[in-house]
Every structure is written in structure tokens, then in C-alpha cells.
Amino acid sequence: MSSVKAVLRKKINSKGLYPIAIRIIKDRKTSFLYIGQYIRLADWDDKNNIVKKAHPDALHINQLILKQLSDTNRNIIESQVDDGYISVSGIKNKILNKTNNDFFVVSEYYLKRIKDRKQFHQLDIEKQRLKVFKDFTKRDSLNLIELDLKLIKEFDSFLLNKRKLSERTVVNYMIMIRTILNLAVSDFSMENKSYPFGKGKYQIKFPETKKVGLNVKEVQLLENLADLTNAQQYALNVWLISFYFAGIRVSDVLMLKWQDFVDGRLEYRMGKNNKLVSLKIPEKALAILNILERDKDSIYLFKELEGVDISDKRYLRMRIKTATRNFNRRLEIIAEKAGIEKKLSMHIARHSFGNISGDSISIQMLQKLYRHSSITTTILYQSNFIQKDADDALDKVIDF
Structure with a gap:
């Protein structure tokens, strides 16, 4: 009984x-x-x-x-x-x-782990990717033995040819599926004989991407641009603060507090990896700080997060996402007014710093400025903007 x-x-x-x-x-x-x-x-x-x-x-x-x-x-x-x-x-x-042979059961466990970490932006993205995969399979349950190389290749083709997604986005889908399969093995001690990833099977390869940043002349155009509305100038100030401090991510820019600026330095903790950062306040950044209006009760340098309960991570992410979208719309107009043909967005502030620094700053110093945990990350990132060595090598061959 x-x-x-x-x-x-x-x-x-x-x-x-x-x-x-x-x-x-x-x-x-x-x-x-x-x-x-x-x-x-x-x-x-x-x-x-x-x-x-x-x-x-x-x-x-x-x-x-x-x-x-x-x-x-x-x-x-x-x-x-x-x-x-x-x-x-x-x-x-x-x-x-x-129970645990079902891919979609394990995927719920995967989503819960993300939710427990309060990574709500990733949670929303992964939920949507799982929905796309589930719709593709036309199944409410999927035994892991059925998730084989043939199905993965068919899904790859579906994403590229039917949904017209980029190769980089397809990689993100495949990383998600591989992670869930690995969880099934590691956390549920499940044997998976049809595992579709690895040598001789489906190999996840990151496609080369080109990061485009503004050059010195284009940044100067932005710095000297007149005839902007208050909302446009405000968005430009947010962009310039990000650029002047080595491309701070927009989420960190919006989290900057007036109390973070002490004795001529900016000291704050990064949201992405919780690293403590200390940077000198450049004269150009100081000029923007001096013109920003600070109410006696204001906490933040910019006002999007005033009164927001930052412990509510989901709502905080939504506010930052909405603010970024508004900034980017205004930056598009600003780029048109400045005669800049490159797409201007908050994220391109980081690329612009990388593009202008080129190979004039040591990779170790750039790692510190970017707040990268690994110097390899810095080398890979900065390789998008360093062309001098390749250009010199080319000249040596054909300049005769």
C-alpha cells in the first residue's frame, strides 16, 4: 500500500x-x-x-x-x-x-533558475525562444532522445530561412537548447544518447560581427550641435556621459547617483558584474554635470529612475528598457541633424570609445576602462576597431 x-x-x-x-x-x-x-x-x-x-x-x-x-x-x-x-x-x-526525459519539463527548471537569479530580461527572451522552439516541434512534450542532430539541423534551417533570423541570433537559440540538455544530464542524472552537439555533430560557431563606432569628427559634430529640443539635448547628454566614461552601459548611466561623484572622481558599482569602478571626471563630463538640473531631493544624475523601487528587478528593467528606447529614437533624429549616416544609439557610445581609442591605448588599460573580467574579452572586442597593423602590412606588399 x-x-x-x-x-x-x-x-x-x-x-x-x-x-x-x-x-x-x-x-x-x-x-x-x-x-x-x-x-x-x-x-x-x-x-x-x-x-x-x-x-x-x-x-x-x-x-x-x-x-x-x-x-x-x-x-x-x-x-x-x-x-x-x-x-x-x-x-x-x-x-x-x-518526467525528466521531457525536454520541456527540464526547460521549466531552466527558466526557474533564471528567475531565481532575478535576470528578468534574459527570462523574457528565453521564454520567447522556447515558445518558438515548441511551436516548431508542434509538441507539448518532447522526449530528449527525439531531440537529435536531425531535429537540430531542421530547426536551424527553420530559423534562418523561415523566420529570417541572423546567424548570431540562431546561435543564441542553440546555446539555450544545449544548456537545457546539459542541465538534464548534470542536475537530473539523465542519460542522453542522442545528444546533438559537439565534435562530429552540430557545432555552435559564433559568426564574425562588425561593430561600428563614431570617429573623432562625428563625436565633435555631436558635441557642437545646436538647435536641439530639450528632450533631444537630454538624450545627447546621456549618450555623451556614457562615451566620456569609456562607454558605460546605459543601465549603469541611469543608475548613476549624484553621490557617486566625489573629489573629482566617479565611483560606482557595475550592474553587470558588480565590479567597483573609479574613474577621473573628464572636463567634458564635468561641463555636462554643471548644466544638469539637480533638485534638492533628487538622487540620480538622470531622472528616469527617481522614485523607482530598484529592488523590483523586473520593473526596474522595464523602466530602463523604455528609457533606452526613447533615447534611441531621439538619437536617430540627432544623427540626422548632425549629418551622421551611421546609426546612432546608446550602445554605440561604447563602440565609439573603442573605435577612437584604436590601438593608441594599451590592451591592459582598455581592459580596466571597459571593466572586462578577462583580457581575452578586451582583445576580441578591440579587434573590431584596430586596423593599423593590417593596413601597414598591406602597404608593405603593394606599395612598390
């Missing part, structure tokens, strides 16, 4: 949450199957063994609990019919083997 029940395990994690599990009891021995959801103790209904309605995701979690209970019961019955007597550990292993 066996019993199956949803329970909240009293094993608190670092965030003060408790895991929901399916408890299996057989022959007075107990095992637990975790469903991958964590809640507060106060959100669990002990009487009905479900999540209380007050929880924002109660409906979806309770549906997941019911599905897991149903699947577990069905697997127990099938195991007993097929194998006669089966132990509680045998029941658990059979359920895990059946």
Missing part, C-alpha cells in the same frame, strides 16, 4: 522560502519529489495541502501540484502493473526517469 500527498517541507532556503514536494510513503518508508516551487510558510494551506489563494501564483502552482499528484499516482499504478512489487525508491526513480 502506498500514499501520495503534497506537502510543504520545513527546509528553509537562503531566501526564507520553503519547497513544495510530493511525498510518497510505501512500506513505512518515505521519499520526496520536489516540484521546483518555493513559498513562504504563511502561504501554505496545511488543511487542503495547497497554496493559499492570497499567493500571486496560487492558481498556477496548485495546478502544477495537481498534475504532479496525478502523474505520480499514474506512475505508481503503471509500475505495480509492470513490475509487481516496487520499493519507494524504485517508484521515485521511475517517476524521475519518465
Whole structure:
């Protein structure tokens, strides 16, 4: 005789949450199957063994609990019919083997890991990519043995020829699929004999991309541009601050506080890798700081995040995304007014710094200015803008 029940395990994690599990009891021995959801103790209904309605995701979690209970019961019955007597550990292993062979089940675990890291921008992107893949397969479940080299090649062709995506974007899809397959092996101890990636199979290769930045003359055009609206000048100031500080990412520019500027230096912590950065304030940047209006209660250098709860990472990302989109629209108009044919956007401020620095600054110093963790990253990035050696070599051959 066996019993199956949803329970909240009293094993608190670092965030003060408790895991929901399916408890299996057989022959007075107990095992637990975790469903991958964590809640507060106060959100669990002990009487009905479900999540209380007050929880924002109660409906979806309770549906997941019911599905897991149903699947577990069905697997127990099938195991007993097929194998006669089966132990509680045998029941658990059979359920895990059946459940975790589904690519889309493992993909939910993958998405949850991203969500737990509060990387909401990546979460939204990966959800959409998984939807595209699921629509392509026309399947609600996909056994990993079916996700073979043939299917991957067909999906590659679909993305390139039907959806007209770039090679770089296709690479991102394939990295996602490979990551989920690797999680199935590493976190669920699942054997995958049809693994489609690697030597002699589908190899993920990053296509060469060309990063285009403004040159000195074009930046000077922007610095001296007149006849801009207030909104356009404001967007240009954001761009120039990014450029003057070696191409700070727009998310970091918007997070800059007045208190970050101390004794002639900018000191802030990068959002991407949490590195502490200290840079001298260039005279050109200081001129912009002097003309920006600072209210007595203002916190940020630019006003997009005033009053925003920055602990709400999803809302913070949305505000930054909206602000960046508005800046880029105005920068397009500014480029047209300045007679600049290159596409002007917030991100090109970083490329422009790289283009102008060229090979005149040591790669070690550029690594420090870019805040790269690895000098290899700096070398690869800066290779987009260094042409002098190649040009000199060409002249040596044909200049006769």
C-alpha cells in the first residue's frame, strides 16, 4: 500500500522560502519529489495541502501540484502493473526517469533558475525562444532522445530561412537548447544518447560581427550641435556621459547617483558584474554635470529612475528598457541633424570609445576602462576597431 500527498517541507532556503514536494510513503518508508516551487510558510494551506489563494501564483502552482499528484499516482499504478512489487525508491526513480526525459519539463527548471537569479530580461527572451522552439516541434512534450542532430539541423534551417533570423541570433537559440540538455544530464542524472552537439555533430560557431563606432569628427559634430529640443539635448547628454566614461552601459548611466561623484572622481558599482569602478571626471563630463538640473531631493544624475523601487528587478528593467528606447529614437533624429549616416544609439557610445581609442591605448588599460573580467574579452572586442597593423602590412606588399 502506498500514499501520495503534497506537502510543504520545513527546509528553509537562503531566501526564507520553503519547497513544495510530493511525498510518497510505501512500506513505512518515505521519499520526496520536489516540484521546483518555493513559498513562504504563511502561504501554505496545511488543511487542503495547497497554496493559499492570497499567493500571486496560487492558481498556477496548485495546478502544477495537481498534475504532479496525478502523474505520480499514474506512475505508481503503471509500475505495480509492470513490475509487481516496487520499493519507494524504485517508484521515485521511475517517476524521475519518465518526467525528466521531457525536454520541456527540464526547460521549466531552466527558466526557474533564471528567475531565481532575478535576470528578468534574459527570462523574457528565453521564454520567447522556447515558445518558438515548441511551436516548431508542434509538441507539448518532447522526449530528449527525439531531440537529435536531425531535429537540430531542421530547426536551424527553420530559423534562418523561415523566420529570417541572423546567424548570431540562431546561435543564441542553440546555446539555450544545449544548456537545457546539459542541465538534464548534470542536475537530473539523465542519460542522453542522442545528444546533438559537439565534435562530429552540430557545432555552435559564433559568426564574425562588425561593430561600428563614431570617429573623432562625428563625436565633435555631436558635441557642437545646436538647435536641439530639450528632450533631444537630454538624450545627447546621456549618450555623451556614457562615451566620456569609456562607454558605460546605459543601465549603469541611469543608475548613476549624484553621490557617486566625489573629489573629482566617479565611483560606482557595475550592474553587470558588480565590479567597483573609479574613474577621473573628464572636463567634458564635468561641463555636462554643471548644466544638469539637480533638485534638492533628487538622487540620480538622470531622472528616469527617481522614485523607482530598484529592488523590483523586473520593473526596474522595464523602466530602463523604455528609457533606452526613447533615447534611441531621439538619437536617430540627432544623427540626422548632425549629418551622421551611421546609426546612432546608446550602445554605440561604447563602440565609439573603442573605435577612437584604436590601438593608441594599451590592451591592459582598455581592459580596466571597459571593466572586462578577462583580457581575452578586451582583445576580441578591440579587434573590431584596430586596423593599423593590417593596413601597414598591406602597404608593405603593394606599395612598390
